[in-house]
Amino acid sequence: MKKYLIALMMVLAPMTASAAGGAGVPLDSMNVDLENKASLQRGMATFVNRCMGCHSAQYQRFERAATDLEMPNELVEEHLIFDSNKKIGEQMTIAMAKEDAQNWFGNPPPDLTLESRLRGPDWVYTYLRSFYQDEARPWGVNNTVFPDVGMPNVLEDLQGTVINHCTPEELHSGSHGKVDPLTGDRIGGCMTVVPETGSMSEEEFDQYVYDLVNFMAYMGEPSAMVSGKIGTYVLIFLAILFVFAFALKKEYWKDIH
Numbered sequence: 001m002k003k004y005l006i007a008l009m010m011v012l013a014p015m016t017a018s019a020a021g022g023a024g025v026p027l028d029s030m031n032v033d034l035e036n037k038a039s040l041q042r043g044m045a046t047f048v049n050r051c052m053g054c055h056s057a058q059y060q061r062f063e064r065a066a067t068d069l070e071m072p073n074e075l076v077e078e079h080l081i082f083d084s085n086k087k088i089g090e091q092m093t094i095a096m097a098k099e100d101a102q103n104w105f106g107n108p109p110p111d112l113t114l115e116s117r118l119r120g121p122d123w124v125y126t127y128l129r130s131f132y133q134d135e136a137r138p139w140g141v142n143n144t145v146f147p148d149v150g151m152p153n154v155l156e157d158l159q160g161t162v163i164n165h166c167t168p169e170e171l172h173s174g175s176h177g178k179v180d181p182l183t184g185d186r187i188g189g190c191m192t193v194v195p196e197t198g199s200m201s202e203e204e205f206d207q208y209v210y211d212l213v214n215f216m217a218y219m220g221e222p223s224a225m226v227s228g229k230i231g232t233y234v235l236i237f238l239a240i241l242f243v244f245a246f247a248l249k250k251e252y253w254k255d256i257h
């Protein structure tokens, strides 16, 4: 019995671990939806506009994304590729040199192709919405799930300036921004947004970050889109096969009974 209990604990342990952030802060959850092409398209636009100044996605090709996200190549070339020397068949790399980035930020901005697989979509979704003002830091911001992060809050003009009124315990317990699973509202928050500093409402901003992370989840595993479809076809095939197999079984057994 004891053996089974230990085995069960070992099976369940990773589940509880992945539900918490790097700093042990509870994460807000998001459901990746690779069928929602409009969301993925908006997410890609945000990624190239807001993130590719510093982060590459070197394992992703523009053309593959255009195909998977159902966007015409010409439109992607015109609106989403800013480097005029770049062709649609190339990878989503950037011009910033690693050494420069190391000097400017302390830590170089990592490649983000596989980030959502590394940290999980929930972590990235929570991280991008958890920057707050902290004058002690070089960029004037800190982050609840990534303490002392070297990245500036590049979405501040949309979300607004977030002020931290939390006690250290509240910060670690995640009550700074717990989302009510029923209403989607923030409850018991000890962080406030300075009015008029962000151009989006809280819901708009959450949706904006959702789309971005949805796209990052696609990048981390582009084949998930196809394998989901293949799975459906396989099930339909099995259902049809069942009808014939059943008819055949009846045929074989009809003289025996």
Ligand code: HEC
Binding pocket: 047, 050, 051, 052, 053, 054, 055, 105, 107, 108, 109, 110, 112, 115, 119, 124, 127, 128, 148, 149, 150, 151, 152, 154, 155, 212
């Ligand atoms: C001005 C440059 C800059 C921009 C623009 C930028 N980042 Fe970053 N980002 C960084 C730096 C630098 C780090 C490394 C921070 C560290 O390790 O302390 C980082 C780290 C990250 C991490 C954590 C990586 C890890 O697992 O350690 C994620 C996730 C991330 N960025 C996502 C984004 C997204 C999404 C965008 C676009 C909305 C973006 N970043 C835009 C500079 C930038």
